[in-house]
Amino acid sequence: MTAKDSQTPVEPDEETEETLAETPKPKRKRRVRVIEVIDDEDLDDVLEAIEQEEEEEKPKKKPLPEVNKKEPxxxxxxxxxxxxxxxxxxxxxxxxxxxxxxxxxxxxxxxxASKTSDRESVSKAAAAYGDVSFNYNASNYQAQMTKAQEVMGGDLLESYKTNTVPNMGKMFTENPQINLSSKTNQVFVGNVDGKFATAVISVDINATLKAGQAPVAQPASLIRLALAKIKGKWLVTQMYASGQKDGAQNQAPLPTVPSPTPTQKPKN
Incomplete structure (x- = not known):
């Protein structure tokens, strides 16, 4: 093949022409730059518009579906x-x-429990004093004096030993017909503080002064008592007749009983 033959254009056949005719020619994009002189204020508006367009072109993220989760x-x-x-x-x-x-x-x-026990003990001691302290006759006075001293203490006991014990025998020797009896029918317990207490007793007292004579009754005689706890036992230390001041304590635990008047012999 000669150089002439190589420079001679080859004519396309019919199929090649059809293929070339069907193939679309690519469109050429032309870019045109427009330059415009604008003011600073207009430039700001343009920049804002460009930014807004860029934001709109960005793909928006779809919000995730809300899941109802209970917070612990x-x-x-x-x-x-x-x-x-x-x-x-x-x-x-x-x-x-x-x-x-x-x-x-x-x-x-x-x-x-201790307070309740103390009040019960005070009540028993006060009742025992009322039962023995005014309950004497010629046959039981010695035993009664022993019982009386067992429920007394303090000043009352000392006074009883000094004044009552020595004279009780003489009184019943000279007047054997005298009969005294007492019985506590009610006890009113006052203050109880563990060492000291107060009480009021109501005592029925009967006194026979002469043989064959009806007894003299003194029902519901009220006697105020002061008690003290001595060696673990409640004892009566003071006694007062109802209405009597504390300073006028009756130290003799016997009621005032008039001695019987002896019968006078007729003169010759």
Missing amino acids: EPSAASPLQGNPKNMAILAVILIALFASLAVWQWRTAASE
């Missing part, structure tokens, strides 16, 4: 929970608390 409630866990050492401390504190409560309840119950 904060657990009010104790600081001692789960710690063996703290639990042991808590157990010791609770045991000490319950022990203190039990001791307090025991002391309260013991105090109330």
Whole structure:
């Protein structure tokens, strides 16, 4: 092949022409730059518009579907929970608390029981005094004096030993017909503070002064008493007749009984 032959254009056949005719020619894009002189204020508006267009062109993120999730409630866990050492401390504190409560309840119950027991003891001592202190006759006065001294204490006991005991025998030797009896029918307990107490007794007293004579009755005689707890036992230390001031204590535990008038012999 000669150089001439190589420069000679080859004519396309019919299929090639059809293929070239069907193939669309690519469109050429032309860019045109427009330059315009604008003011600073207009430039700001243009820049804002460009930024807005760029924001609109950005793909928007689809919001995630809301899922109803319940927020876990904060657990009010104790600081001692789960710690063996703290639990042991808590157990010791609770045991000490319950022990203190039990001791307090025991002391309260013991105090109330003690007060109730003291009042009952005061009532019995006061009633015993009313039963023996005005209950004498010629046959029992010695035994009654011993019983009377067992329920007395303090100043009242000393006065009884000094004034009543020495004269009781003489009175019944000279007047064997005298018969005194007393019985406590009611006791009113006043203040009780553990060592001292007060009480009022109502005593039925009967006195026979002469043989064959009806007894003189003094029912419901009120006597005020002061008591003291001596060596664990409640004893009567003072006594006063009803309406009598404390300073005028009747130290003789016998009612005032007029001595019988002896019968006068006729003159010759």
